[in-house]
Amino acid sequence: MDYAFSARMRALRPSAIREIMKNFNSPDRIMLAGGNPAAESFPLKEIRELSAEILTDKANEIFQYGVSEGYVPLREAVLARLSGQFSLPQGAGNELVITSGSQQAVDLTCRAFLDENDVVLCEDPSYMGALNIFRSYNARLVGVRGSSDGLDPEHLEELLKTEKRVKLLYVIPNFQNPSGVTTSLEKRKAIYALCKKYGIVLIEDNPYGELRFKGEAIPPIKSFDDEGLVVYCGSFSKIFSAGIRIGFSFASPEISRRIALGKQVADVHTNSYAQVLLHAFMQKHDLDAHVRGIQGLYRQKAALMLEGVRANLPECSFVEPEGGLFVWVRSPREDAFPFCVLAAKRNVAIVPGSAFAVNPDAPSPSFRLNFSTPSDEQMERGLKILGECMKEFLKS
Amino acid sequence: MDYAFSARMRALRPSAIREIMKNFNSPDRIMLAGGNPAAESFPLKEIRELSAEILTDKANEIFQYGVSEGYVPLREAVLARLSGQFSLPQGAGNELVITSGSQQAVDLTCRAFLDENDVVLCEDPSYMGALNIFRSYNARLVGVRGSSDGLDPEHLEELLKTEKRVKLLYVIPNFQNPSGVTTSLEKRKAIYALCKKYGIVLIEDNPYGELRFKGEAIPPIKSFDDEGLVVYCGSFSKIFSAGIRIGFSFASPEISRRIALGKQVADVHTNSYAQVLLHAFMQKHDLDAHVRGIQGLYRQKAALMLEGVRANLPECSFVEPEGGLFVWVRSPREDAFPFCVLAAKRNVAIVPGSAFAVNPDAPSPSFRLNFSTPSDEQMERGLKILGECMKEFLKS
Numbered sequence A, B: 001m002d003y004a005f006s007a008r009m010r011a012l013r014p015s016a017i018r019e020i021m022k023n024f025n026s027p028d029r030i031m032l033a034g035g036n037p038a039a040e041s042f043p044l045k046e047i048r049e050l051s052a053e054i055l056t057d058k059a060n061e062i063f064q065y066g067v068s069e070g071y072v073p074l075r076e077a078v079l080a081r082l083s084g085q086f087s088l089p090q091g092a093g094n095e096l097v098i099t100s101g102s103q104q105a106v107d108l109t110c111r112a113f114l115d116e117n118d119v120v121l122c123e124d125p126s127y128m129g130a131l132n133i134f135r136s137y138n139a140r141l142v143g144v145r146g147s148s149d150g151l152d153p154e155h156l157e158e159l160l161k162t163e164k165r166v167k168l169l170y171v172i173p174n175f176q177n178p179s180g181v182t183t184s185l186e187k188r189k190a191i192y193a194l195c196k197k198y199g200i201v202l203i204e205d206n207p208y209g210e211l212r213f214k215g216e217a218i219p220p221i222k223s224f225d226d227e228g229l230v231v232y233c234g235s236f237s238k239i240f241s242a243g244i245r246i247g248f249s250f251a252s253p254e255i256s257r258r259i260a261l262g263k264q265v266a267d268v269h270t271n272s273y274a275q276v277l278l279h280a281f282m283q284k285h286d287l288d289a290h291v292r293g294i295q296g297l298y299r300q301k302a303a304l305m306l307e308g309v310r311a312n313l314p315e316c317s318f319v320e321p322e323g324g325l326f327v328w329v330r331s332p333r334e335d336a337f338p339f340c341v342l343a344a345k346r347n348v349a350i351v352p353g354s355a356f357a358v359n360p361d362a363p364s365p366s367f368r369l370n371f372s373t374p375s376d377e378q379m380e381r382g383l384k385i386l387g388e389c390m391k392e393f394l395k396s
Helices: A016-020 A043-055 A059-063 A072-085 A099-112 A128-136 A153-162 A187-197 A253-267 A272-284 A287-312 A337-345 A374-395 B014-021 B044-057 B059-063 B072-085 B101-113 B128-136 B153-162 B185-198 B253-267 B272-284 B288-311 B339-346 B376-395
Strands: A094-100 A119-123 A139-146 A166-171 A203-204 A230-235 A249-251 A326-330 A366-370 B097-100 B120-123 B140-144 B165-171 B200-205 B229-234 B247-251 B326-330 B364-368
Touching: A043 A059, A043 A272, A043 B044, A043 B059, A043 B185, A043 B253, A059 A072, A059 A272, A059 B044, A072 A249, A072 A272, A072 A287, A072 B101, A094 A099, A094 A128, A094 A253, A099 A128, A099 A166, A099 A203, A099 A230, A099 A249, A099 A253, A119 A128, A119 A153, A119 B185, A128 A139, A128 A166, A128 B101, A128 B140, A128 B253, A139 A153, A166 A187, A187 A249, A249 A253, A253 B101, A253 B128, A272 B272, A272 B288, A287 A326, A287 A374, A337 A374, A337 B165, B044 B200, B044 B272, B044 B326, B059 B272, B072 B247, B072 B272, B097 B253, B101 B128, B101 B165, B101 B229, B120 B128, B120 B153, B140 B153, B153 B185, B165 B185, B247 B253, B288 B326, B288 B376, B339 B376
Parallel strands: A119 A139, A119 A166, A166 A203, A203 A230, B120 B140, B120 B165, B165 B200, B200 B229
Antiparallel strands: A094 A249, A230 A249, A326 A366, B097 B247, B229 B247, B326 B364
């Protein structure tokens, strides 16, 4: 059958990770390619207790249809938590919509704003899941140059001046995926000022923000947002559980109304068990303390990985991340893809940089390593193998 | 702030139901407007037991990221159940993707197929949630005329001949929402033959199919599908729980691959607790027996409602539904909207027919009543009030 699929679908490609992972089923494989949180980060004991309680006390809330905006007590609890994390300009009314992960918050923002051939500006490289969202709306992606403290405001302004039909700017300001870069306060302010000057809506995606294990927290761009231009997307995937699929958008009432309408169209509402469970956890337990535990775990794991990178890949460079899940390593060669293939042959999975590029056909010198899921032993063994592969790669 | 929202969003309107329901908070209100399953239809006792088990035995499957296609044991169980319900033509390879309700299965099918200004053909009236999906892709909706045994194949062919860029046909063959109509076997075959002749993909949405409380089951259009043209969308909202958000698409491998890719983009995967829970229920309990219990409940409730409609609304006509959740009542006036407003003033919520129309500006003589959620007493009282409102309405 020769199907007339949409143009948007033809723009999507099978992910480079999946291609590399094909036939990657060996029992002694080492996965440094994932983006999963550590299994130890899920509060299982507490969840089991709470689950029995809510299935008795909140059965109708859990099993009947809910509202598209999300379970009201959870919305209130998340709002209260946000207000504890940062302050907003006077008079900035914002509303929260619970989504199926922050992935869906980004998707619904695009549904609200993007027409075909609109331009989305973003960091390059950036999170491939978001790039695929933009591609699936037939948007034109344009990458903004950046450095170790975030994207370059001069280049951003140049693009805002020259590109027609720019609708959205997409930024991950904390421990960016894949680069690990954190945007400085100065640059956050400059970026917001440009959005204001050119009337551009900014998607501030912050799934890793709470995973800071070093340095001081920097206020989100949303905290300067006195004109309602920022859609702040948050997630509980990395600080509570990924499989429960809970994230949220936090934006002006007008934008939130469109996001909620899109949510109703997309899947009616987010699954209620997870919403009620997360709310019960936030009521009865100390989520901040739980997050500090995860930060401690990742601090150790990141240190071990950086030590291994320094020892085994002395030819490579990297920006030391202050949080998140990843180390982004730059090889001395223009195209690190063959190195990733060598590693896969030795049963070590890593992600080639091209997977995160605005133009996935361009070669990338870099690759991404994940430290949250492998065991310490796997990490050490994996990095040793990567060191051997790098020697072979640089000889060829 | 003057936002540049997408054209697709401007095409969506706030739902007529929501407008009517505004300020509808009186404690003695009677809700005949909903589409919720009865609270008695959720197997709570079994869920509580299974929940404790799976949170111990399947914690990693539940709380870690899962695959976009869905939890493999659940996909296998649903496939096995489908094969017990109907047979497929020889050699028809089909695959299943678990979605966040059948709403999302329809949405992802549209993402796979629709470009702006493509035409979607559908029954008129039809499920407003699906009509809003099509509108949100900037598709042009064209209604096909129908009668008490389904849409008119002659009119369908006329439209297939004259309309340019028809991509999809959307049909709810069992106990259609809102009309309650069941498409006859003859018409199902004729509709499929036309899809084949004109190379059109058909979305067969079957959320109510298992809620048959009268007459014999008719094979789905999917059962004739020897060319992989039908995307069959199913749901567990009405036979297990709505709040868990589990549905699925069942289509050819090529279409399923696009749906899974769209799923990955939209929200990564469906929440895992609900997938693991539903699978455990299907393993350890008799879902068919549970469904028969729900059928019995709705048989009684539908009978009570039809009795009430005959007694209180003798001026109106209706097609007696053989299943589902709704009775679609036709008033003797061209526009029943003012009648719905009268009812709302008397604290009885019903849905005006225009809410389900392809052209929501056109008046509709009909309104939709729901019998699954109100208590028997509420139904009787509500219908009595509707009878009084109808007298007032017809006098005016």
